[in-house]
Amino acid sequence: MSTRPSLSASLSTPWPVTAHWGEEGLEIGGIPVTSLADSHGTPLLVIDEEHLRRRSGDFREAFPQVMYAVKALTSRRLLQLVACEGLQVLAASGGELDASLRAGIAPTHIALHGNNKTDAELRHAIRAGIALLICDHLEEIERANAIAERLGVRQDVLLRVIPEVVAGGHRFITTGDSDSKFGLSMGSGQARVAVERVVASRGLRFRGLHAHIGSQILSPEPYLTTIDTLAAFAGHLERYVGVSSDVFDLGGGFGITYVDEDPVDVHLLAGDLLDRLSSACRRRGIGVPCLIVEPGRAIVGNAGVTLYRVGAVKQDGHGARIVAVDGGMSDNVRPMLYGARYAVAPAAPARRSESIPVKVVGKHCESGDILADGVEVPASLGSGDVLVVAATGAYCYSMASTYNRTPRPAVVAVRQRRAEVWLRRETYDDLDRLEPHDEREEEEARVSLRR
Ligand SMILES: *Cc1c(COP(=O)(O)O)cnc(C)c1O
Numbered sequence: 001m002s003t004r005p006s007l008s009a010s011l012s013t014p015w016p017v018t019a020h021w022g023e024e025g026l027e028i029g030g031i032p033v034t035s036l037a038d039s040h041g042t043p044l045l046v047i048d049e050e051h052l053r054r055r056s057g058d059f060r061e062a063f064p065q066v067m068y069a070v071k072a073l074t075s076r077r078l079l080q081l082v083a084c085e086g087l088q089v090l091a092a093s094g095g096e097l098d099a100s101l102r103a104g105i106a107p108t109h110i111a112l113h114g115n116n117k118t119d120a121e122l123r124h125a126i127r128a129g130i131a132l133l134i135c136d137h138l139e140e141i142e143r144a145n146a147i148a149e150r151l152g153v154r155q156d157v158l159l160r161v162i163p164e165v166v167a168g169g170h171r172f173i174t175t176g177d178s179d180s181k182f183g184l185s186m187g188s189g190q191a192r193v194a195v196e197r198v199v200a201s202r203g204l205r206f207r208g209l210h211a212h213i214g215s216q217i218l219s220p221e222p223y224l225t226t227i228d229t230l231a232a233f234a235g236h237l238e239r240y241v242g243v244s245s246d247v248f249d250l251g252g253g254f255g256i257t258y259v260d261e262d263p264v265d266v267h268l269l270a271g272d273l274l275d276r277l278s279s280a281c282r283r284r285g286i287g288v289p290c291l292i293v294e295p296g297r298a299i300v301g302n303a304g305v306t307l308y309r310v311g312a313v314k315q316d317g318h319g320a321r322i323v324a325v326d327g328g329m330s331d332n333v334r335p336m337l338y339g340a341r342y343a344v345a346p347a348a349p350a351r352r353s354e355s356i357p358v359k360v361v362g363k364h365c366e367s368g369d370i371l372a373d374g375v376e377v378p379a380s381l382g383s384g385d386v387l388v389v390a391a392t393g394a395y396c397y398s399m400a401s402t403y404n405r406t407p408r409p410a411v412v413a414v415r416q417r418r419a420e421v422w423l424r425r426e427t428y429d430d431l432d433r434l435e436p437h438d439e440r441e442e443e444e445a446r447v448s449l450r451r
Helices: 033-040 049-062 076-084 094-102 119-128 138-151 190-200 221-240 266-284 334-338 428-432 439-450
Strands: 020-022 025-028 044-048 065-069 088-091 110-112 132-135 155-162 204-210 247-249 290-293 304-315 321-325 344-346 355-361 370-378 386-390 410-415 418-423
Touching: 025 033, 033 044, 033 304, 033 386, 033 410, 033 418, 044 049, 049 065, 049 076, 049 266, 049 410, 076 088, 076 094, 076 418, 088 094, 094 110, 094 119, 110 119, 119 132, 119 138, 132 138, 132 204, 132 247, 138 155, 138 190, 138 204, 155 190, 190 204, 190 221, 204 221, 221 247, 221 266, 266 290, 334 370, 344 370, 370 386
Parallel strands: 044 410, 065 088, 065 290, 088 110, 110 132, 132 155, 155 204, 204 247, 247 290, 321 355
Antiparallel strands: 020 025, 044 304, 304 321, 304 386, 344 386, 355 370, 410 418
């Protein structure tokens, strides 16, 4: 477990913990990022390994059990590193489950959630022997039970319930409201029926309740309200169904600093939540369950920065300056999807030049392909310079596309002046790999096209 100093004190900056501006400009992990751009190319996702380890360690120390939400960012090295720091992992799909198993994560340290798991995904998970299956709806319970029975096993499950708490940074990342597509409603009696079916089943074992209320949540209030709601429901289950909940899983959603947000310190937050857990359970006369959290963004978000190379610089029709970089919505769709804001900075040492507001745009064929608007950069910033966007560790690479047939960036981790490639840059050949490859047919096609 981590004995490193907590990151709490440095959290209201979007930059990773080892970032500092020296004589050679921005350095991360002791390496000037311009040299990373030169040797690995751009766009480049740079991960500050020290930051990642400390954030993992902070959560691990603060909460009884932590599962890293794989969807935020995944690579084999990354999963091994968070596992090494004592985190378990949460997969949202068969692909994420597969990546976790391939990384060597013990199945007993993996949970699977998702609102629409296929039979193949359920079978994969149950056969592998994962720790917790997070069931989303009644019909899934029947299918999971049938699969477990056929395999002759008993699968531990949590039931995802809808706490009807509204929280999170954007409509699309709010998941705990009553019209959510995720989970079982408690008020309608659906969740109770689900618990009864799990209890009556031979292939499933009821372990507790799961709720995930949204993402980029900056205050403890929605979590506290969720704990109250879960405790009330668990009390109801003890009294009327005669079953106790060993686990309350509060999901993820812990907010980070993108520009000037001020997230709650992890240790303070955990203290508040654990206090509320014991008082709420005492009030309902039930035993105190184990508290699980599932951070994704809060582990990896601020650990990453993206390096771009500036290309075209021009004025729009109103005289505002536009700076175009060699990536955009293919490697970071969040500004487009959620109106997300980002902090940017030039990688080079500050030259004596006034700052001016610019619009940073990508290279894709969409007018909405804007990474940051109204951000201040030195007026001298021009073609060939490296521009850095902070806090891109979470939900950028993992949401990346190959739109405009753009290969995905490389991911490089830095630590103590050493850089390690975690994911190599995609190539045109990688993209071509998906085409059917039958040489004779291809030659025939080429010949007929030439005619
Ligand atoms: C997305 C998700 C998480 C992680 O959310 P973050 O905002 O990245 O912390 C955790 N649990 C569930 C169920 C999720 O869907």
